[in-house]
Amino acid sequence: MCGICGEIRFDNKPIDLAALAAINDQMAPRGPDGRGLFQQGALALGHRRLSIIDLSTHAAQPMVDNTLGLSVAFNGCIYNYQSLREELIGKGYQFFSHGDTEVVLKAFHAWGERCVERFHGMFAFAVAERDSGRLTLVRDRLGIKPLYLAEVPGGLRFASSLPALLAGGGIETDLDPVALHYYMHFHSVVPAPYTILRGVRKLPPASIRVIEADGRSREHCYWEPQFEAQTGDAERSEQDWQALVLESLRTAVDRRLVADVDVGVLLSGGLDSSLIVGLLAEQGQTGLNTFSVGFETVGSEVGDEFQYSDIIAKHYGTKHHKIQVDSNSRLLPNLPGCVRAMAEPMVSHDVIGFYLLSQEVAKHVKVVQSGQGADEVFGGYHWYPPMVGSADPLGDYARAFCDRDHAEFCQAVHPRFHDDDHSRDFIRMNFAKSGAEAPVDKALRIDQTIMLVDDPVKRVDNMTMAWGLEARVPFLDHELVELAARVPDGLKLADEGKGILKAIGRKVIPSEVIDRPKGYFPVPALKYLRGEVLEMVRGVVTSPRARERELFQPDYVDQLLAAPEEHITPLRGSKLWQVALLNLWLDEQGL
Numbered sequence: 001m002c003g004i005c006g007e008i009r010f011d012n013k014p015i016d017l018a019a020l021a022a023i024n025d026q027m028a029p030r031g032p033d034g035r036g037l038f039q040q041g042a043l044a045l046g047h048r049r050l051s052i053i054d055l056s057t058h059a060a061q062p063m064v065d066n067t068l069g070l071s072v073a074f075n076g077c078i079y080n081y082q083s084l085r086e087e088l089i090g091k092g093y094q095f096f097s098h099g100d101t102e103v104v105l106k107a108f109h110a111w112g113e114r115c116v117e118r119f120h121g122m123f124a125f126a127v128a129e130r131d132s133g134r135l136t137l138v139r140d141r142l143g144i145k146p147l148y149l150a151e152v153p154g155g156l157r158f159a160s161s162l163p164a165l166l167a168g169g170g171i172e173t174d175l176d177p178v179a180l181h182y183y184m185h186f187h188s189v190v191p192a193p194y195t196i197l198r199g200v201r202k203l204p205p206a207s208i209r210v211i212e213a214d215g216r217s218r219e220h221c222y223w224e225p226q227f228e229a230q231t232g233d234a235e236r237s238e239q240d241w242q243a244l245v246l247e248s249l250r251t252a253v254d255r256r257l258v259a260d261v262d263v264g265v266l267l268s269g270g271l272d273s274s275l276i277v278g279l280l281a282e283q284g285q286t287g288l289n290t291f292s293v294g295f296e297t298v299g300s301e302v303g304d305e306f307q308y309s310d311i312i313a314k315h316y317g318t319k320h321h322k323i324q325v326d327s328n329s330r331l332l333p334n335l336p337g338c339v340r341a342m343a344e345p346m347v348s349h350d351v352i353g354f355y356l357l358s359q360e361v362a363k364h365v366k367v368v369q370s371g372q373g374a375d376e377v378f379g380g381y382h383w384y385p386p387m388v389g390s391a392d393p394l395g396d397y398a399r400a401f402c403d404r405d406h407a408e409f410c411q412a413v414h415p416r417f418h419d420d421d422h423s424r425d426f427i428r429m430n431f432a433k434s435g436a437e438a439p440v441d442k443a444l445r446i447d448q449t450i451m452l453v454d455d456p457v458k459r460v461d462n463m464t465m466a467w468g469l470e471a472r473v474p475f476l477d478h479e480l481v482e483l484a485a486r487v488p489d490g491l492k493l494a495d496e497g498k499g500i501l502k503a504i505g506r507k508v509i510p511s512e513v514i515d516r517p518k519g520y521f522p523v524p525a526l527k528y529l530r531g532e533v534l535e536m537v538r539g540v541v542t543s544p545r546a547r548e549r550e551l552f553q554p555d556y557v558d559q560l561l562a563a564p565e566e567h568i569t570p571l572r573g574s575k576l577w578q579v580a581l582l583n584l585w586l587d588e589q590g591l
Helices: 017-026 081-090 100-118 162-167 177-185 238-255 271-282 306-316 327-340 350-361 374-378 393-401 406-412 422-432 439-451 453-465 478-486 489-493 499-508 531-541 544-549 554-562 575-588
Strands: 002-009 034-040 043-049 063-065 070-078 121-129 135-139 148-152 155-159 207-211 217-221 263-266 289-295 319-325 367-369 470-472
Touching: 002 017, 002 070, 002 121, 002 162, 017 034, 017 043, 017 155, 017 162, 043 070, 043 121, 063 100, 070 100, 081 100, 100 121, 100 135, 100 207, 148 162, 155 162, 177 406, 177 422, 177 575, 238 271, 238 478, 238 499, 263 271, 263 350, 271 306, 271 374, 271 499, 289 306, 289 350, 306 319, 319 350, 327 350, 327 531, 327 575, 350 453, 374 439, 374 478, 374 499, 393 422, 393 439, 422 439, 439 453, 439 478, 439 489, 453 470, 489 499, 531 554, 531 575, 544 575, 554 575
Parallel strands: 263 289, 263 367, 289 319, 367 470
Antiparallel strands: 002 043, 002 155, 034 043, 063 070, 070 121, 121 135, 135 207, 148 155, 207 217
């Protein structure tokens, strides 16, 4: 787990190594264990290292193989790198390190860009070819690892975070009007290639972009889940499906133990993270470090789920760490740092929870497994059941998920941002694609390939990497995701959602954490804005800088300030916090 960056030039002018060094330095939290820059002609790569596999200097990056004429900057982890290494040795390749980075480099030489089809893992990497001057950029199937791009005069830069690219200068920083519509309408999810800034784009998940020395480029998607039955699926019983999913999940959890350091678990006390702990214990893991975070109760909104995480910790004898956060003493002082760590503004309340949890976790371990993705993959959200047999899939999905309609968007933002209903058009286009014919499968697909990538997964990556912590997500093992897409919807949606996971869970973990109301990662202080938190928000949205930006209509902001607890989105978010966060993020980026 690391940070990568680089530049390719098409105009015969020298690369600005000082700018590239500034980009690399900005990513220091992602890789506190080492750094490097490498230039060859019109190509340069940079890297920040978090040492997880092969802790020696032999695995330092950017990694260069002069014999093959290749160099690579790699972020992530290839869980099956050892078997690939053996296969490559059988082909005659010789290795000078023992980690997965060199496997990526040799695999690229052996199989070209299609090497990614052999990788099990999370990754974003750049391969530079010495002789052709070609640059290949790759992102993993579920977009777990980020990759941002910015065109600069005469060239292209890339980095693992948007703020890192800003550190290099020379980028257009006006807000992108299409992205603003997504941010305000599509629950702050801004799908690739857009970002909130006009001058920065991001490589979509499961994509390969090949850039030639003269600037010509091509890009294609190499993977997408297919919600279609395979031969024999129709004959499978419920027990058959449970056995298949359990075995696939066991494999996914086991794969994510690959490390030369200890691996812990972020334990919320819910089904997903508890199941990970149970499967690790089943595989003989003892003395496991587990971590939970909680906030104070606001009104009737309980701010922690310690009673459930305690059950799992006690049952399996884990070394459990509970972090209790007081909003005034810890949340408010840490909000600026949390917002600075966001590659893009993310409105979900639990971002600050993951930020503070990761700060504590990083004191104990370098790697954790996390339960993100189970709801999107196995049908755990409340908007899936109404989609079954829906005569209006677009409308039913939007009513449950989207924060506001287009009319309210126009009421909220400055007239210069008024344009088409981009978010609804995007959902309509996605739902119309082949490969997911049932309405509920259309919702599951857009959530897995779009929402998941630019909300929960990005949230976990940004907040853990802010403290040099690697998070691994077994529910997003691509083979498990492919299998889940074939599981009949009735089995996924049974038992008020995630029925098949709950059935599996009853075979593995204590039932008390399964047979209870569905919880979430609560941060009530950012949903019900009161006291010092409300005053902080008021200061942000009424500041001279916010007024100068003219992003939001003053009447709309005043309406939210007059009754903040009355303006809650369908997904239980504060509309006032959403307005404040964008201004706060721009403030923290110096924009």
